[in-house]
Amino acid sequence: MLKSVRSLQGQQHELSDPALxxxxxxxxxxxxxxxxxxxxxxxxHDLYPLKPTGSTILQINVGKMxxxxxxxxxxxxxxxxxxxxxxxxxxxxxxxxxxxPQITTVDLTGGAPEMNPNFRWFxxxxxxxxxxxxxxxxxxxxxxxKKYHDLPLFFKEHQVHVVSSLPYFLASRTDAQRGDGVxxxxxxxxxxxxxxxxxxxxxxxVLDLVYNPSGAFLPSGQQSLEAExxxxxxxxxxxxxxxxxxxTNLPISRYLDYxxxxxxxxxxxxxxxxxxxxxxxTGVMCRNxxxxxxxxYLYDCDFNQMLELxxxxxxxxxxxxxxxxxxxxxxxxxxxxxxxxxxxAGSSCGGETVx
Amino acid sequence: MEKTYYNPADLAKFxxxxxxxPEMGSKFFDYYGEVFKExxxxxxxxxxxxxxVAHAVQCPYCIDAYSTDCLEKGADExxxxxxxHVAAAIKGxxxxxxxxxxxxxxxxxTM
Numbered sequence: 001m002l003k004s005v006r007s008l009q010g011q012q013h014e015l016s017d018p019a020l021x022x023x024x025x026x027x028x029x030x031x032x033x034x035x036x037x038x039x040x041x042x043x044x045h046d047l048y049p050l051k052p053t054g055s056t057i058l059q060i061n062v063g064k065m066x067x068x069x070x071x072x073x074x075x076x077x078x079x080x081x082x083x084x085x086x087x088x089x090x091x092x093x094x095x096x097x098x099x100x101p102q103i104t105t106v107d108l109t110g111g112a113p114e115m116n117p118n119f120r121w122f123x124x125x126x127x128x129x130x131x132x133x134x135x136x137x138x139x140x141x142x143x144x145x146k147k148y149h150d151l152p153l154f155f156k157e158h159q160v161h162v163v164s165s166l167p168y169f170l171a172s173r174t175d176a177q178r179g180d181g182v183x184x185x186x187x188x189x190x191x192x193x194x195x196x197x198x199x200x201x202x203x204x205x206v207l208d209l210v211y212n213p214s215g216a217f218l219p220s221g222q223q224s225l226e227a228e229x230x231x232x233x234x235x236x237x238x239x240x241x242x243x244x245x246x247x248t249n250l251p252i253s254r255y256l257d258y259x260x261x262x263x264x265x266x267x268x269x270x271x272x273x274x275x276x277x278x279x280x281x282t283g284v285m286c287r288n289x290x291x292x293x294x295x296x297y298l299y300d301c302d303f304n305q306m307l308e309l310x311x312x313x314x315x316x317x318x319x320x321x322x323x324x325x326x327x328x329x330x331x332x333x334x335x336x337x338x339x340x341x342x343x344x345a346g347s348s349c350g351g352e353t354v355x
Numbered sequence: 356m357e358k359t360y361y362n363p364a365d366l367a368k369f370x371x372x373x374x375x376x377p378e379m380g381s382k383f384f385d386y387y388g389e390v391f392k393e394x395x396x397x398x399x400x401x402x403x404x405x406x407x408v409a410h411a412v413q414c415p416y417c418i419d420a421y422s423t424d425c426l427e428k429g430a431d432e433x434x435x436x437x438x439x440h441v442a443a444a445i446k447g448x449x450x451x452x453x454x455x456x457x458x459x460x461x462x463x464x465t466m
Contacts, residue, residue, distance in 0.1 A: 170431055224398060
């Protein structure tokens with residue numbers, strides 16, 4: 001079988017359409033039973049409508065362009081995606097952030113955010129505003145082209161908090177999810193980040209890793225996995241890092257395609273639903289995070305963004321109208337994929353939500 | 356009657372064994388939960404032991420459940436297969452060690 005190196009959109013795959021993804025999520029299970037509706041589940045636990053608890057993080061997706069085509073990518077990112085945030089939209093983000101002191105952290109994601117031609121300027125400006133800047137770096141971008149080789153030093157200069165995906169401490173499972181040769185390059189990139197001080201005790205330069213399962217199973221035991229990752233990466237490659245974030249794969253986009261094609265969709269949904277944890281639901285990230293799309297539209301999270309589910313109509317819809325107080329009054333938009341963030345110990349861009 | 360003795364969907368119904376004997380069922384599941392908590396052994400080590408035992412007792416439900424559980428707890432494929440070899444070695448060894456009994460018997464009844 002030929003390996004897919006294009007995004008679902010590039011393949012003109014029917015599941016690249018968010019409406020069809022939502023349609024799949026609404027379908028009953030094999031024997032005709034409906035999966036319990038997520039919103040009703042929240043209602044049973046007095047969490048509906050789900051409201052923000054106070055927004056402190058702005059997660060900005062600066063584009064869908066990426067040097068990798070990971071099998072589980074919820075963005076459907078890849079080299080063939082051309083949607084990237086313009087400097088004008090970035091300026092709107094900066095203007096909004098200047099007037100929003102309660103937003104203390106800016107989380108830059110993509111695609112590979114570094115591929116946006118205005119990425120460095122944007123980080124510099126965010127840094128001048130005194131915001132803590134977090135970059136979701138896929139690691140291999142550092143080695144993808146000579147012009148990216150100095151990214152570790154650039155990150156250091158701006159005290160960027162680097163968060164990087166490494167689904168496993170072995171090549172087999174990492175490459176199965178992220179592409180052939182990704183593990184080896186990721187290891188090299190981690191060593192380069194360590195060389196400038198990232199992940200080293202006392203350096204103040206934070207390097208966190210993200211683990212998400214390479215298959216149709218859930219993450220379990222963040223603390224124990226972190227210890228195992230630290231032991232394996234230190235012993236095998238002399239790599240150090242700060243924390244491991246366990247993130248559950250949400251059943252949308254390419255991961256949904258994988259689940260459907262591998263015959264795992266129903267059992268995965270049952271697994272997520274059976275593992276519903278009200279404590280995890282209380283701590284979901286959409287309660288303190290606002291997500292901005294490449295074109296400036298506002299969403300409750302990066303997953304809703306990819307499903308084109310904008311924030312509730314009562315709230316400002318675009319970054320040009322950004323108003324944290326008004327956004328904090330909104331009802332968060334929910335759908336069946338939200339079970340992914342409430343399973344077990346919970347899942348967010350910062351890992352487990354139940355400590 | 357079911358067409359086969361084992362139905363994968365029955366694994367998810369394991370909890371229903373409490374319906375006919377709630378008190379014992381409840382005590383069993385409390386105990387089960389306690390056993391698999393992180394302790395002197397890590398949850399991952401316990402899961403690997405469970406996987407080995409699942410093979411030794413040849414329980415398809417347990418093999419399904421603990422193959423996934425081992426993956427979820429971060430075990431790698433080598434560790435999982437080594438665990439199965441431990442089960443195989445003990446199963447094989449337990450058959451072979453009875454060979455001594457056979458040899459004793461041979462000695463007893465032959466000239």
